[in-house]
Amino acid sequence: MLKTKTGILSLLTESDFISGAELAKQLGVSRTAIWKNIQKLKEDGYNIIAVTNKGYKLLETSDRLNETLLRAEIEKSELFETLIYKKTIDSTQNHAFRILDQHDGNIVIVSGHQSQGRGRFKREWLSPEAAGLYMSLVFRPNISNHNMIVFNLFMSLAISETIRETAGLNSGIKWPNDIFINDKKVCGFLTEVISTDNIVDTIVCGVGINIKQSEETQKLGTATAIRDELSEDHFDVNHFIGILFKKIEFYYGKFLSEPFSTIKEHWLEHAVIFNRELKITTVNETFKGKALDITDEGYLVILTDDHNIHKVISADIEI
Incomplete structure (x- = not known):
């Protein structure tokens, strides 16, 4: 059923109006299966209309995960x-x-x-x-x-x-x-x-x-x-x-x-940790400082409040 639903959704997205007969033909299922799956899509939040002599049309995609x-x-x-x-x-x-x-x-x-x-x-x-x-x-x-x-x-x-x-x-x-x-x-x-x-x-x-x-x-x-x-x-x-x-x-x-x-x-x-005071907690210690850089290997370089340089690879940071 899910393959039919995703197939219908794909065809509706690509079309203006498409008939139930055409959907059934392209997906290799019955028109009843098309109707049932369109009802399921509506339950998932997809706004689909049916117009006589035109077929189905997707007006709006779902606004929720499904x-x-x-x-x-x-x-x-x-x-x-x-x-x-x-x-x-x-x-x-x-x-x-x-x-x-x-x-x-x-x-x-x-x-x-x-x-x-x-x-x-x-x-x-x-x-x-x-x-x-x-x-x-x-x-x-x-x-x-x-x-x-x-x-x-x-x-x-x-x-x-x-x-x-x-x-x-x-x-x-x-x-x-x-x-x-x-x-x-x-x-x-x-x-x-x-x-x-x-x-x-x-x-x-x-x-x-x-x-x-x-x-x-x-x-x-x-x-x-x-x-x-x-x-x-x-x-x-x-x-x-x-x-x-x-x-x-x-x-x-x-x-x-x-x-x-x-x-x-x-x-x-994209980083939001620079130019601000940070609290850094590692497995062994907690200290405050500022991030200076990140190395090519992924280590964060910290200048602590007592003016020491730390290279941190795994830590919890509070801004």
């Missing part, structure tokens, strides 16, 4: 082979690890709600229903452990660029893997790996993006959502998802083939 939209994007992807969609789940990250041995290729796991969403340092990631994009991306890179140091830098740029392009908002990167808008967090991601003999076999990257504000996230005071930052209510989720997967595919390809130095200047344009 499986049809996601599957249509994955079908076009040259990077991802499998989509797993769950209306609700404990954690897409947990589920990714549960099903790794069932799939060989790159996978996208998405859920409309997480009951136990998690971020870095075992923090909870609030994942209210229908409020955000909660997904885990599974990659099979076969690279050296050392190369993983810059993975988050490529990924953060893909997400920040997507928000800027699709929403026109001045999003920025808080090293190493948070995206901010107006000094509030709109996205975070968690990267975990499986490696053998210093070779990374699998990357599992959990991503949470707040699309619209919820009561839970609003109470935090430190979080925001894309729609809340817009001056108008309309936000094209379809366009956002399409660009996001294109950006992820583009920057993942660069990550595998090019050093961080090739995108470093562009990354610095």
